Amino acid sequence: MSANTLPPSLTSLTSMAGRVVTPDDPDYDSTRTVFYGGIDKRPSAIVRVTNVDDVRRVITTARTEGYELAVRSGGHSIAGHSTTDGGLVIDLREMSQVDIDPKGRTAWVETGATAHQVTEALSEHGLVIGFGDSGSVGVGGITLGGGIGFLVRKFGMTIDSVLAAEVVTADGRVLRVDATHEPDLFWAIRGGGGNFGVVTRIQFRLNPLPHFTGGILVLPATPESIAGFAAASLAAPEELSTIGNVMPAPPAPFLPAEIHGRLVILAFIAFAGDDEAATQAIAPFRALATPIADMVKPGPYLAMYPPEDPNYRPTAVARTMFVDSVDISMARTIHDYLSKSDATMRVAQLRVLGGAMARVPADATAFAHRAKPMLVNVAAFYQGDAERERRRAWVSAFARALQPRDDGAYVGFLTDDGQGRIRSAYPGATWDRLAKVKLAYDPDNLLKLNQNIPPASPGSR
Ligand SMILES: Cc1cc2nc3c(=O)[nH]c(=O)nc-3n(C[C@H](O)[C@H](O)[C@H](O)COP(=O)(O)OP(=O)(O)OC[C@H]3O[C@@H](n4cnc5c(N)ncnc54)[C@H](O)[C@@H]3O)c2cc1C
Numbered sequence: 434m435s436a437n438t439l440p441p442s443l444t445s446l447t448s449m450a451g452r453v454v455t456p457d458d459p460d461y462d463s464t465r466t467v468f469y470g471g472i473d474k475r476p477s478a479i480v481r482v483t484n485v486d487d488v489r490r491v492i493t494t495a496r497t498e499g500y501e502l503a504v505r506s507g508g509h510s511i512a513g514h515s516t517t518d519g520g521l522v523i524d525l526r527e528m529s530q531v532d533i534d535p536k537g538r539t540a541w542v543e544t545g546a547t548a549h550q551v552t553e554a555l556s557e558h559g560l561v562i563g564f565g566d567s568g569s570v571g572v573g574g575i576t577l578g579g580g581i582g583f584l585v586r587k588f589g590m591t592i593d594s595v596l597a598a599e600v601v602t603a604d605g606r607v608l609r610v611d612a613t614h615e616p617d618l619f620w621a622i623r624g625g626g627g628n629f630g631v632v633t634r635i636q637f638r639l640n641p642l643p644h645f646t647g648g649i650l651v652l653p654a655t656p657e658s659i660a661g662f663a664a665a666s667l668a669a670p671e672e673l674s675t676i677g678n679v680m681p682a683p684p685a686p687f688l689p690a691e692i693h694g695r696l697v698i699l700a701f702i703a704f705a706g707d708d709e710a711a712t713q714a715i716a717p718f719r720a721l722a723t724p725i726a727d728m729v730k731p732g733p734y735l736a737m738y739p740p741e742d743p744n745y746r747p748t749a750v751a752r753t754m755f756v757d758s759v760d761i762s763m764a765r766t767i768h769d770y771l772s773k774s775d776a777t778m779r780v781a782q783l784r785v786l787g788g789a790m791a792r793v794p795a796d797a798t799a800f801a802h803r804a805k806p807m808l809v810n811v812a813a814f815y816q817g818d819a820e821r822e823r824r825r826a827w828v829s830a831f832a833r834a835l836q837p838r839d840d841g842a843y844v845g846f847l848t849d850d851g852q853g854r855i856r857s858a859y860p861g862a863t864w865d866r867l868a869k870v871k872l873a874y875d876p877d878n879l880l881k882l883n884q885n886i887p888p889a890s891p892g893s894r
């Protein structure tokens with residue numbers, strides 16, 4: 434649909450700098466596709482915004498014409514929040530500029546950039562921002578949710594490197610947000626997700642990373658190696674962050690065929706320090722069992738983000754939780770559940786936290802779970818609705834067996850878990866403060882396609 438044939442309710446989007454993709458556009462289907470499979474929503478228009486003014490105009494159109502509004506950076510929302518049936522999508526992928534000040538060790542990054550794009554741009558300067566374990570995740574989504582990745586123990590969460598942001602609010606104002614300008618909003622966007630405005634640019638402090646050792650280590654999974662892996666990760670120096678995926682071995686070329694389908698720990702090891710210290714820190718992991726594959730070596734951090742298949746569209750059910758440790762009895766539970774499921778892919782992902790992340794006070798940002806020692810995600814892939822319900826029941830039972838209490842949640846890994854779990858992500862005073870910030874900046878909840886924090890009642894201002 435050309436701009437002059439837009440329906441009357443969308444004529445305000447004519448002569449935008451960015452492209453307006455409507456259902457009759459040949460690129461409509463590819464543009465509306467998001468990362469997860471099984472999400473098949475049909476927006477009235479997807480606007481590939483190119484500047485702040487475009488963003489403002491789409492927000493204003495959604496507000497005045499009554500369209501549901503979705504915001505998309507990398508499109509990896511696990512709950513499918515970055516698209517809408519019949520509404521408008523602000524698609525930030527064209528806004529992916531990375532402006533680096535290597536001397537001042539800061540960068541302004543447009544939020545449509547991916548973790549890989551930013552990491553690549555920074556690599557020639559020996560500088561880094563810690564994002565997550567996937568290079569195709571968008572800077573917008575991961576940063577606003579918090580960001581827990583390969584460098585979390587050394588440099589903290591992604592939000593711990595945020596210095597400032599540019600935010601377009603629901604009433605169309607463009608705000609500079611930092612510790613002195615709009616400080617409550619600055620607090621809220623560091624962990625509170627996309628509730629408070631459309632964030633177009635973020636200024637990050639850059640971390641020097643002159644030496645790095647990392648890669649994949651694959652070990653046989655037994656209750657002993659699983660508990661040993663967790664214990665070694667907890668005892669490791671904070672230069673070392675690990676992500677241990679207990680899962681059936683995928684049919685990857687680096688794994689012998691006879692291992693495919695057998696339970697392994699497929700671990701990402703990341704050491705932010707010199708080679709000798711890395712060898713020492715990684716030795717306890719290599720000693721847990723004879724490695725099936727060991728690709729951990731000194732090299733550029735960028736190698737942690739290998740090329741991804743752009744057509745990969747998994748369908749999965751998942752549950753996220755925090756635990757204190759994985760002792761031998763919990764490791765047995767993990768091994769039992771994963772051994773007994775026949776899902777083509779099922780996983781318990783273990784992420785040891787602590788280090789720099791835990792030194793930030795719990796109320797300094799909207800991510801309050803600073804003291805939690807470990808994050809665990811369990812997931813199962815499925816094909817079709819019938820299998821989905823079976824896998825969902827398995828995931829729930831598995832999660833309950835590992836963590837019977839609702840002891841918090843990381844918003845970045847929540848799916849459509851319901852309002853109770855959103856509150857678990859933001860315990861006590863954090864929730865109350867977020868609801869007040871929401872009331873101040875989005876009182877009508879225009880931005881509700883997210884892990885939603887409804888505005889506090891006006892009397893509580
Ligand atoms: C394969 C995979 C691996 C992952 N690994 C990690 C990991 O290691 N660590 C981790 O912390 N998380 C991880 N995540 C979770 C991920 O951080 C969240 O799903 C995140 O929201 C995705 O960001 P996105 O920009 O790609 O997604 P999108 O779907 O584009 O955005 C998700 C939501 O964020 C909000 N949003 C996004 N951009 C903006 C913006 N510019 N302004 C306002 N609101 C915005 C919107 O509410 C949107 O619905 C992973 C997810 C996947 C699918």
